[in-house]
Amino acid sequence: MEQELPTVPQRHVVFTMDERLWSLFCLKREMLKAFMDEAAKLLQDWFLDRYKVTIGIVMGLHTFEPKREKEIPKVTE
Numbered sequence: 001m002e003q004e005l006p007t008v009p010q011r012h013v014v015f016t017m018d019e020r021l022w023s024l025f026c027l028k029r030e031m032l033k034a035f036m037d038e039a040a041k042l043l044q045d046w047f048l049d050r051y052k053v054t055i056g057i058v059m060g061l062h063t064f065e066p067k068r069e070k071e072i073p074k075v076t077e
Contacts, residue, residue, distance in 0.1 A: 015039050032061060 017025075017035075025032055040057045047055045 013043065036061060 015035075036059050040059060043057060044055055047053055
């Protein structure tokens, strides 16, 4: 499989949110995905515009309060 994968540099970006928004995301958890999708689109558009390359993105969501004392509870419908 190594032979099939191109050798490319890997970088990472961390997006953070102001702690004053956490109460909103506790009530409207589905907004987290919308924000993640927009962050990915922003990066893809920027690289395409600036470098004329299409990038792949792997995203992970860490749903912890800023002090990381407890996980934000998942809201179920």
